[in-house]
Amino acid sequence: MTRPLRVAVVGLGWAGSVHTRVLRSLEGVTLVAVADIDPARRAAFDGVPAVSSLEELLELELDYCVVATPTAEHEPMGLALAEAGVPALIEKPLGASLPAAMRLVKAFEDAGLIAAVGHTERRNPAVRELGLRLRAGEFGAVYQVVTRRHSPFPGRVRDVGVVTDIAIHDVDLTMWLTGSQITSVAGNVRCLEGRAHEDLAIAAMRLSGGEIANLQVSRISPYKERMVAVHTAQGWVTADALTRTLTHYAHGEPTVSAPGKVTSYEVPGAEPYQSQHEAFRDALLGLPNDIVTLREGAAAVAATEAILSAAHTGACVTPTDHLLTRR
Numbered sequence: 001m002t003r004p005l006r007v008a009v010v011g012l013g014w015a016g017s018v019h020t021r022v023l024r025s026l027e028g029v030t031l032v033a034v035a036d037i038d039p040a041r042r043a044a045f046d047g048v049p050a051v052s053s054l055e056e057l058l059e060l061e062l063d064y065c066v067v068a069t070p071t072a073e074h075e076p077m078g079l080a081l082a083e084a085g086v087p088a089l090i091e092k093p094l095g096a097s098l099p100a101a102m103r104l105v106k107a108f109e110d111a112g113l114i115a116a117v118g119h120t121e122r123r124n125p126a127v128r129e130l131g132l133r134l135r136a137g138e139f140g141a142v143y144q145v146v147t148r149r150h151s152p153f154p155g156r157v158r159d160v161g162v163v164t165d166i167a168i169h170d171v172d173l174t175m176w177l178t179g180s181q182i183t184s185v186a187g188n189v190r191c192l193e194g195r196a197h198e199d200l201a202i203a204a205m206r207l208s209g210g211e212i213a214n215l216q217v218s219r220i221s222p223y224k225e226r227m228v229a230v231h232t233a234q235g236w237v238t239a240d241a242l243t244r245t246l247t248h249y250a251h252g253e254p255t256v257s258a259p260g261k262v263t264s265y266e267v268p269g270a271e272p273y274q275s276q277h278e279a280f281r282d283a284l285l286g287l288p289n290d291i292v293t294l295r296e297g298a299a300a301v302a303a304t305e306a307i308l309s310a311a312h313t314g315a316c317v318t319p320t321d322h323l324l325t326r327r
């Protein structure tokens with residue numbers, strides 16, 4: 001029998017706490033240690049050794065490491081892991097900028113190491129079912145993707161705006177659901193008075209397969225919304241990530257715009273972080289898996305940078321296209 005994989009987590013904030021909770025009971029994996037620079041965070045953690053730096057974790061012969069530090073720290077942490085030969089699951093956004101994200105892509109590709117980005121919204125059971133059914137061609141051609149993601153202010157995220165922190169989920173979902181790349185972006189953002197970063201954003205996008213897409217995000221909303229809607233040749237299909245419900249509004253007969261049958265069901269499934277770690281474990285074991293690659297993570301960073309650039313210049317922006325080429 002294969003021995004359990006030795007994993008550690010660096011960063012014990014909101015995301016790190018979810019990773020550690022899942023890893024403590026994940027089959028085939030042993031959580032060997034955690035790290036955080038904040039002594040209070042370490043003190044609040046029990047069950048496995050808690051150290052203060054990634055360097056200390058690197059002495060523990062890890063099979064992989066989770067990076068759940070603030071975004072600016074992803075690059076130095078990831079580069080250190082790649083240099084030490086340790087596969088990594090890095091939280092989204094992959095990097096604080098596209099060059100930072102691409103340096104991580106290069107470091108892990110050059111080292112021949114498995115690495116992934118924590119785009120957990122793909123793993124919501126309803127969204128995942130939508131993606132799998134779309135990609136199997138069940139609904140025919142995809143015409144349009146519409147996403148809405150609204151939340152109350154999360155207090156803890158102050159270093160980046162809502163585009164970098166939240167809309168990155170939607171650009172990743174849009175590319176994953178369509179299997180296409182974002183080729184053109186127009187956008188607008190709005191900042192509440194006194195805030196350093198944007199709190200609301202909208203974007204309209206075109207994709208390489210001819211699909212069109214738009215997103216709306218805000219982090220100052222009194223209610224939560226997580227909606228993905230896809231207009232296809234077979235009608236609209238929506239995934240509500242909060243209720244985990246998939247709904248298909250089929251076209252009626254004889255005209256395509258007449259309302260047809262509506263089918264709706266709740267999708268059961270593992271919690272997103274668990275499913276993410278199962279996929280990463282399977283990747284390390286050489287089993288079939290659907291981890292989110294660093295190149296996909298970098299493409300999402302490129303798209304969010306394009307939204308911000310479009311919003312600030314008023315121009316239509318093309319996210320850099322060197323990401324389309326795999327080595």
Ligand SMILES: NC(=O)c1ccc[n+]([C@@H]2O[C@H](COP(=O)([O-])OP(=O)(O)OC[C@H]3O[C@@H](n4cnc5c(N)ncnc54)[C@H](O)[C@@H]3O)[C@@H](O)[C@H]2O)c1
Nearest residue numbers: 011012013014015036037038068069070071091092093120
């Ligand atoms: N996938 C998701 O849906 C999702 C959800 C929330 C957060 N995130 C991502 O996870 C990351 C962390 O977000 P968070 O909300 O948990 O942040 P947080 O501020 O709550 O936690 C970050 C932790 O990292 C620690 N830290 C900072 N620098 C460090 C260093 N050099 N060495 C060791 N520890 C260090 C901090 O002390 C803190 O405990 C961000 O990139 C965020 O975008 C992803």
